[in-house]
Amino acid sequence: MMRTGLLLIALGCLLTTGCGYSLGTPVVPGVRSVHVPVFRSDSFRRDTDYLLTEAVQREIRTRGGYRLEEAATADTILTGKIVEVRKSPLSETRFDDPRELQVSLSAEVTWMDRRTGKVLIQQTFPLTSALMPQMSSVSMAPEVGQSFATAQQEAAKRLASSIADLMEIAW
Numbered sequence: 530m531m532r533t534g535l536l537l538i539a540l541g542c543l544l545t546t547g548c549g550y551s552l553g554t555p556v557v558p559g560v561r562s563v564h565v566p567v568f569r570s571d572s573f574r575r576d577t578d579y580l581l582t583e584a585v586q587r588e589i590r591t592r593g594g595y596r597l598e599e600a601a602t603a604d605t606i607l608t609g610k611i612v613e614v615r616k617s618p619l620s621e622t623r624f625d626d627p628r629e630l631q632v633s634l635s636a637e638v639t640w641m642d643r644r645t646g647k648v649l650i651q652q653t654f655p656l657t658s659a660l661m662p663q664m665s666s667v668s669m670a671p672e673v674g675q676s677f678a679t680a681q682q683e684a685a686k687r688l689a690s691s692i693a694d695l696m697e698i699a700w
Contacts, residue, residue: 530566534547535631535700543546544580544648546633549571552655555587557605557649557696560595560602560604560605560642560649561594561595561596561604562596562598562602562603562605563589563595563596563597563598563603563604563606563607563640563696564597564598564599564600564603564605564606564607564643565582565585565586565589565597565604565606565607566582566600566606566608567579567582568581568582568585568608568609568611568636569608569609569610569611570610570611570614571610571611572611572613572614574614575683577611577614577634577681577685578611578684579636580628580682581609581611581636581682581685581688581689582609584682584686584688584689585609585692585693587688587689588686588689588692588693589648589693589696592693594696594697594698595696598619600643603642603643604642604644605640605641605642605643605649606640606641606643607638607639607640607641607692607696608635608638608639608641608676609636609637609639609692610634611634611635611639612635612637613635614633614634614635615631615632615633615634615635615636616630616631616632616633617630617631618631619631619668629668629679630668631667631668631669631679632668632680632681632683632684634654634681634685634688635653635654635682635685636653636654636688637651637652637653637654638650638651638652638653638654638692638695639651640672640695640696641678649678650695650696650698652692652695654688654691654692656692666678667680667681667683667684667687
């Protein structure tokens with residue numbers, strides 16, 4: 530009986546002491562809300578800025594670490610600029626028609642505390658060959674019915690996930 534009680538106490542102590550893991554989304558202390566204005570874009574591709582903005586807002590809302598609010602009431606502001614939208618052929622037919630294409634997005638993101646003016650995170654997601662597979666590249670094959678629009682939407686979703694990951698780094 531005494532042994533069982535000691536075992537339960539030891540187990541309770543083990544469970545309550547930290548081991549580096551935590552439950553829930555890691556958030557910045559004192560920050561509860563974020564405003565995400567429409568990303569700026571110099572690209573000639575239409576609606577890419579709105580597509581990426583909606584994807585980032587959806588990702589933040591889904592993860593639940595921060596609330597989306599208007600600029601006047603938000604604790605922080607996440608701004609971004611689409612640097613490049615690239616569509617590159619991966620393979621071609623013997624007549625030089627693209628058989629498989631790759632759609633990639635590159636963006637610069639700044640997350641700033643609106644109350645203090647302090648920059649919390651500033652990151653560029655470049656289109657280098659080393660980073661392309663993990664950031665926002667999607668391949669598509671027009672021959673099987675895939676379109677640029679769906680590939681662009683998937684690339685925006687992947688980039689939004691990478692941006693939301695930045696907001697959850699250990700603080």
